[in-house]
Amino acid sequence: MDPSTDRRRFVQAMGGGFVVALAGCLSDDDENGAENGGDGTGNGDDNGNGDGDGDGDGSEGLVYAFAPNTIAIIDPENGAVVDEITDDLDDEGWGDPRITADYSEIYVIRESPSQVLVIDTDGREIVDEVDIGPGPTHMYHPNDDEMWVHSDDEGMFYVIDTDSHEVTDIVESGLENEGHGKLLYHEDFGSMGYATNVNDPGAPVIDLENYERSDFIEFDDDDQGTHYKAYSPETGLAYFEFGDETVVVDTEDDDIVDTLEFSGGMYLSPDEQVLGFLDGDSIRFIDATSEDSEELGVVDVGEGPDALRYHESEDGTLYAATAHTHTDEASIIDVDELAVVETVDVGDIVRPEGAHHFHRSGVAGGDYFITPADEDGIIAIVDMEAQEVVDHVEVEEGVDTVQYVGDSGVGYSSRLR
Template identity: 50%
Template sequence: MTRIADRRRFLYGSGVVLTAGLAGCLTDEGSDEQDHDDGISDDTEDGPEAVGSDGLVYAFAPDRICILDPADGELVDEITDEFDDESWADPQITSDFERIFIVEESLDQVHVINTETRTHETAIDVGPGVNHIYHPVDDEIWVHADTEGAFYVIDIDALEVSEIVESGLEEEGHGKLLYHEEMGDIGYATNVNDPGIPVIDLGAYERTEFIEFGEVGGTHYKAYSPENGLAYVEYISETVVVDPTTEDIVDEFDFTGGMFLSPEGDRLAIVDGEVYLVDVSDQESDVLGSLAIDGSPSTVRFGPTGETAFVANADSDEIAIIDVEELEEIGRLDAGEITGRNRMAVSGGDYFITPADADDSVAIVDMTTQTVDLVDVGTSVEAIQYVGDSGVGYSGKLR
């Protein structure tokens, strides 16, 4: 199919608890084993003993991995394993929550963390320019190598690269993967160098088609709504809405950016200077409105029931709270200082978690009580992963 796309406020609250006096991640000696069973036990002859990580948060710093208990707002463990100036990005937990795969950008590797034993298992060499990582099927991890415009497929059991899938048309370019369990064995890639989306056969490990949006430009952010079966793809300066079953473009929005789906899958937040809210419960994809957020919004995560949303801001130390139905800001929470051009955040359980790297801390927001624990980890944090059901993100549930 070839289609050329046509172009067409404040109640403040702050409940902050600062967990201080911790110069770094706690070791075995400092953890509260009686209440949480958090300490790493001595290794047995068969290897490290399983202590589990359900409901905990892994915070990746250049020289260590800190493990936090969000319920108590404290550090409970660390993994060092001689880490030194690592450049972490884009962690991906497996569907059984027993492993975290995370990109190490500077060495073009994917590291494997065992959440049952809280140990570092191995590092796997992948292609150059590695960046984003995905888990489209239960026994595989897909990681994109931007320099080659290809996905390296890691076999989870063997912990080695088993396939390389060419995705980008020019064999290069920054790319992402869109998939959902309802799509079966078919996924869709984006690439900043390609004016459309390659169709990827996940079982055959090959690009089979290309859905063209135009003659120039590229694609980047993406989302899929299981409620209406439509895909939403950033193309240059607009969002293209695609019906994957017919490969037709069915709508376009004149805004685009990071995309975040609500827990029920009926609302899609798109961040483009403002936070735009789209009804994705049916085929109409009505734009419900937009909300300007002071401080430059960068990441949106919906609360557990979808009635509220929490917004991390690139130019502000505060987290904005949005009433989704009314599309208005209803509160703010102090989440510590940051550096850099954006502020990432994840959700898990009842928590919204974001680094406060300028404070060498991690902010844990209880989305139900709307209070904050600012946990001192003694170092800057580059990436975060919650162990458990982390709800929705760019494209849907975990699968």
């Protein structure tokens, strides 16, 4: 097994006694989306040269699926691979992909060597390679001009200029210059943002304009670290996973205002009204418009839910899809009714012996929920309106990362910013 797979799959102790599964880390997280929908464009032709067709056909509405030896480009409407990129790819491990605000480029972490590959979505080809620090997992796009990539081995963000494709700044985020970290940003914050680090007992405050850690919000327990994060624009409250609790911070003055007795990956609905937490085998929903984080209810889905993605149906019903890590299924939840309404077959993932927690990525795009199954080597495409699987697209064993070109609810706010 590729070492990068071990790093993304196995539960790891990251210092300070805080144990995490790096992969939920959803390609945070998990944390890029957009506001303009794709139109499903794609000519359906693969010229077979392995370097993308390069003729300007574009990629809007298509899915990029990252496997060890290929980047497959899939049309979800037809359930077919329409192109692929294979040049210079050999047993790769992938971290987060991120797409630019105008959908013109995809940046994706190549785990070994520690690089970011830049893909031109119009030509469907790799146009640059950017060297970064060791141990990268997550990447963020806080403004049109930059990508921020976190080096977990150094506890630092590498800032890449999206015009020059060069590293222009390195920002010290972690207190000990190491540790798995994430970035929380929103237009409400102006030029500031917040980071998390599994080795640090609080939230670093990051000056995105001056490229520095300007402050640190210290939490109570020095033996814990921070991991997942979210923000509710309606209340101005930021949420930080801190061990088995969630610390709530008022971003107006950076004061701690509450502590919730549960924690896990957090996902805000596109209308910014509901915040879902991955809480063991359950999804816990809270009212994101409530100053006291009122709980709406808990849905028991079982079997290790992950990658919660939302879909608002034509009749206005809010649904969420979550792929399971312990089975080959995904659950579709009626968020309004707080009930599982359908379970679908999305293929199986690799579960390394001895691991206790796993990760399974997924994105929303158009009317679809799209999730990879690396054990089966497929991409499952779920029609969220029909609540059924419409295709299992064969790619290659080890395919574990996806990026939709268009409006995609993969971030904490389901928006790019």
